[in-house]
Amino acid sequence: MLLQEHISFIVILVISNSLSNFVRTDKCDSGFGYELVQQRLDSIETRLLEKCSNVIESCLDVAQNASGIYKIKPSLSSKSFPVYCDMSAMAGGWIVVQFRYNGVVNFTKTWQEYRDGFGILGAEYWLGLERLHQMTTNDPYELIVYIKTSSGDYLYAHYSEFRIDSEQEKYKLSKLGSYSGTAGDHLRYHEGKPFSTSNGCAMSFKGGWWYGKCFHSNLNGQYTKNDTFGLIWGIANPPTNYSKMMIRKK
Known part of the structure; x- marks a missing residue:
């Protein structure tokens, strides 16, 4: 949890x-x-x-413009929950929904754990599919993904829209919008795909993701520098050891 x-x-x-x-x-x-x-x-x-004790609706409402942990209560949510607000990237206001940089948190988790979230806020963690659904269903959100290459360069992929469907629809990645950035449009293949923690790809690559027949990207895989496994952004690219996914209300 x-x-x-x-x-x-x-x-x-x-x-x-x-x-x-x-x-x-x-x-x-x-x-x-x-x-x-x-x-x-x-x-x-x-x-x-x-x-x-202060509860806000999104990270756009952070008054002091300082990155850190805040409690938010999206309009569709019945209760508030803590998130990490990144106020430095691209004018700020971003909610960090996934962060990996040292492998200390094991991302081989059950459906319930991916639904509810796990890890440590401000360190490696996954915010939770249900929270993503609650935030992105009622309000428009955008997504930005940061990765680091093997040479140490930081690249990004920005999507103008981001929406996750309900648990009944297996938290399908239903909308991405248009792409811009330097990392490549490697999440596009997963648009319209349901989230899975138990299909063949999830079992083989040890992490939940919006798999299709398999993947073009998989940032929740096993943390390793192995060329076959690891955190993948583009199947032709070597694995990365750093990923950060963030969403922002539009």
Whole structure:
């Protein structure tokens, strides 16, 4: 399951509590910057709690224009959920829906896990098909995909539209719109295809995707530098070790 709170928020609060216990029980209250440490701990906790309590409709509503974890509530969703907002790429406002860069998260998952999401926000994760459906069905969205080549160059593929159908329709990738970019139009083959975690290609390449007879791209495959498997963007291209998929409300 996708973590329901910002992992950094949890870590910092744990550190804050530990440091709070230390400075409050230290016998030298006037030493070691006691007052300053306590003020900073209180300030960090206050800011994080305020940030996590504010609910917005999409990353376009991020007021301070800073990338990070925010809670959103799309118009079709019955409850809010946390997402990572990227405010630096192409004028900002992007919701990161897939991110891979070091292989720490295993993407060989079940249908339920791909539906609900998994991983760690701000690190490697998959946002979840149901959330993608809720966001893109009621409002128009666009998609951008970033990959890194074996030589270290970053390429992108932008699609003017992006829509995912319901679970009853197996979360079909129903619309992509027009393509622009430098990475190649390698998602086009998958337009109109249902998502699968159990067909032959999913089992062979160890990841859920919008497979047809197989794929022209597959960014959820096994994280490896093997020329046959790995994160693929274009079947003639070597696998990449970096991918980021983001959507933005239009």
